Amino acid sequence: MLQPRTTSLLALAFSLGLATTAAAQPGGADGRGRLIRNFEASAPAVGELMPNLAVYDRDGQESRLPALLNSRFAVLILGCLT
Amino acid sequence: METIERDYTPEGVQFFYLYKQLAHPELDHYVDPYTLEERLMHVEQAERQLGSRIPWIADAMTNELKHALGDMPNSEFIIDPDGRILERRAWSDPTALREDLERLIGPVENPTRVSDLDLPSEPPVATVVKGIVPRVTPPGRMMTLKVEPDLDSTQLPFYTKLRADVDREFLRNGEGKLLLGFHIDPLYHMHWNNLAPPLTYEVTAPDGVGITPTSATFAEIEEPADADPREFLVDISTDDPAASFDLSVTYYACDDDNTFCIPVTQSYAVSLQVDPDAGRVFGAGRGGGRFAGRGGRGGPGAMIERIRGWDANDDGLVARSEVPEQMLDRFDRMDENGDGVLEADEIESLPARMGPGAGRGGRGMRGDPIARLRSFDANGDGRITREEIPAQAGGMFDRVDANGDDVITADELDAMAGRMPGRPGR
Numbered sequence: 001m002l003q004p005r006t007t008s009l010l011a012l013a014f015s016l017g018l019a020t021t022a023a024a025q026p027g028g029a030d031g032r033g034r035l036i037r038n039f040e041a042s043a044p045a046v047g048e049l050m051p052n053l054a055v056y057d058r059d060g061q062e063s064r065l066p067a068l069l070n071s072r073f074a075v076l077i078l079g080c081l082t
Numbered sequence: 083m084e085t086i087e088r089d090y091t092p093e094g095v096q097f098f099y100l101y102k103q104l105a106h107p108e109l110d111h112y113v114d115p116y117t118l119e120e121r122l123m124h125v126e127q128a129e130r131q132l133g134s135r136i137p138w139i140a141d142a143m144t145n146e147l148k149h150a151l152g153d154m155p156n157s158e159f160i161i162d163p164d165g166r167i168l169e170r171r172a173w174s175d176p177t178a179l180r181e182d183l184e185r186l187i188g189p190v191e192n193p194t195r196v197s198d199l200d201l202p203s204e205p206p207v208a209t210v211v212k213g214i215v216p217r218v219t220p221p222g223r224m225m226t227l228k229v230e231p232d233l234d235s236t237q238l239p240f241y242t243k244l245r246a247d248v249d250r251e252f253l254r255n256g257e258g259k260l261l262l263g264f265h266i267d268p269l270y271h272m273h274w275n276n277l278a279p280p281l282t283y284e285v286t287a288p289d290g291v292g293i294t295p296t297s298a299t300f301a302e303i304e305e306p307a308d309a310d311p312r313e314f315l316v317d318i319s320t321d322d323p324a325a326s327f328d329l330s331v332t333y334y335a336c337d338d339d340n341t342f343c344i345p346v347t348q349s350y351a352v353s354l355q356v357d358p359d360a361g362r363v364f365g366a367g368r369g370g371g372r373f374a375g376r377g378g379r380g381g382p383g384a385m386i387e388r389i390r391g392w393d394a395n396d397d398g399l400v401a402r403s404e405v406p407e408q409m410l411d412r413f414d415r416m417d418e419n420g421d422g423v424l425e426a427d428e429i430e431s432l433p434a435r436m437g438p439g440a441g442r443g444g445r446g447m448r449g450d451p452i453a454r455l456r457s458f459d460a461n462g463d464g465r466i467t468r469e470e471i472p473a474q475a476g477g478m479f480d481r482v483d484a485n486g487d488d489v490i491t492a493d494e495l496d497a498m499a500g501r502m503p504g505r506p507g508r
Contacts, residue, residue: 035154039172043152049165051150055100056118056140058125065147066165068139073187074096074161077083077136077174078148081128081206082109082361082391 050076083176084201085194086183087136093187099134101125102141102148104361105155109391110206111309113243113265114361116231118143120239123269133201145359153358160186175403196410207268215303215310221249221259226360232349241272241335242281242312245360246352252318253356260293260318264331265311271338274312276303278334278343281312287327291354292319307336326353389416389429400424412458455482455490466490 044050050069054062087097101124104114115121118140125138141147151157152172160169160182169182180193224247231240245263252258264281266272274281284297294317312333329350336343392404401423405413414420418428455478458471468488471479482490482498 036172039152039154039157042149043154043157043170043172044150044167046167046170048167050159050161050167051147053147053150054142055147056122056142058122058129058138058140060118060122068098069161069163069165070096071163072094072096073163074098075086075090075158075179075183076098076100076161077158078100078102078151078154078156079128079174080101080104080155081112081124081131082104082106 083136083174083179084134084199085196086176086180087134088194088199089180089190090183090187091135093183093190095183095187097136099128099136099138100141100147101128101138102155103145103359106363106391107245107361108265108311108363109387111212111266111268112206113245113267115143115267116240116243117233120267120269127207127269130204131206133203148359155361173403177403207271211305211307212309214305214308215312217311218261218263218313218315220247220261220315221251224249224261225253225356228353228355228357228360230351230353232351235330235349236346238335238346238348239270240267240348241270241346242266242331242333244329244331244350244352245363246329248318248354256321256323257317257319260316262314262316262329263311264313264333266309268309273307273309273336273338274303275334275336275343276306276308278336279345281331281333283314283329283331285327285329288325290320290322291325291327293317293327320354323354326351328352385433386429389424389432398426400429455479455495464492466495 050065052064052066055065055068056062083097091097101121104112107113112124115124121140121143125140128138148154151159152170154172156174158171158174158179159167160179162168168186171178184190227246227248229244229246231244242264245261245265247261247263249258252260262283264283266274280300280302282297282299285293287293287296298314298316300312300314329352330347331350332345332347334343335346389400392400392406402410402413402417413424416424416428416432418431419425455466455471458466466479466489468479479490480486482494484494484497
């Protein structure tokens with residue numbers, strides 16, 4: 001068991017360390033608004049290039065996203081099983 | 083989305099689904115993969131479940147692309163031939179997407195309707211019976227810690243996967259509760275063989291991290307087999323928010339085909355940092371809901387979980403725009419008060435409202451074609467007309483409609499039920 005003095009000092013450390021990251025999980029205190037604000041601030045804006053990052057096809061073959069798009073109009077939707 | 087793909091692929095538009103980490107782990111019992119190979123297993127399962135023609139691509143295991151695209155679970159982007167973004171949307175919205183493509187590419191002459199589709203979709207992976215072992219009720223809302231499996235510690239897959247959650251007290255003060263949950267990965271088709279020794283974990287924590295107890299063995303279960311998580315609620319304290327601890331777990335890995343049942347020991351490093359990519363488990367920290375832990379994969383709880391899973395924006399409501407396209411034709415029946423969204427009480431009452439077979443028994447509505455057909459009886463008159471069913475159920479309708487009059491009667495349903503192997507009549 002931690003001593004009371006240590007515990008009080010830890011409160012600040014945790015507010016800066018662990019607790020701030022807690023808001024990063026979905027369903028946090030600010031829920032939908034926070035997610036939307038984060039998206040608007042961090043997703044590439046209209047007119048910007050899609051990021052040049054790796055993606056994998058169903059066989060595990062790696063390619064870069066821009067190369068996959070192949071100079072055609074494309075629609076990309078994020079998803080998963082749940 | 084499928085109708086849009088049908089209409090705009092011939093116009094030269096490419097469509098991709100990007101598979102990233104699970105938005106709602108445990109829904110349909112899925113758990114996040116540990117390796118790219120496992121993520122690709124998820125992709126294959128998503129292909130089977132959705133029956134879509136749209137190809138899936140997978141994000142890296144670091145979720146780099148999801149992060150770079152704004153970290154939303156179900157966003158969508160329209161990209162021009164130069165690779166620049168023409169439209170972006172935080173939540174995928176097929177109606178708005180079609181309007182965008184009509185403006186950018188041009189309208190199509192005869193737009194495809196949902197009823198024109200015949201998607202060969204499959205139900206989620208079945209597991210052996212669940213609901214045998216009661217779930218642990220956490221002390222409040224829990225946050226998930228970063229877990230790093232030691233992939234070099236074993237040549238075998240991680241048939242069970244650890245989820246380590248802590249309560250808010252721990253995050254605030256460094257003292258609280260830790261919920262260690264060991265979840266069977268349904269993609270490996272495994273179960274707990276309760277005739278074998280139960281799962282045991284052991285923690286090795288550095289100075290400054292206290293976990294009590296440091297080791298434990300799960301209780302003996304009378305049922306010979308089940309697939310419920312093995313959960314331990316333990317005390318945790320630390321004076322170092324950046325610390326981590328090691329955990330090893332030993333269990334018997336037993337496949338559903340009974341071809342092997344072997345002892346496995348695997349290891350993890352658990353960081354005390356919250357994992358922002360861990361997704362949100364439904365029911366965690368809120369008592370699990372009325373149907374929690376009941377009825378296995380196909381029970382009413384599973385039905386409710388699945389519908390809650392459509393709540394892409396986590397606001398507790400399921401809007402029409404969040405409903406999978408193949409289920410849209412049933413939305414109006416689900417939306418009892420007709421306000422365009424499914425509230426919590428409407429979702430909870432769905433098993434009772436959507437027909438006597440809905441969600442009953444081990445196979446559930448999606449897995450039990452007879453129960454599924456009964457659920458289409460919109461007016462509750464005990465007869466199902468062709469107009470009441472979605473197009474993709476047409477094949478089943480034809481098999482049950484013995485006299486071909488486009489109406490399925492209770493007698494025809496009973497007759498089909500009797501013909502199905504292993505399924506009792508009504």
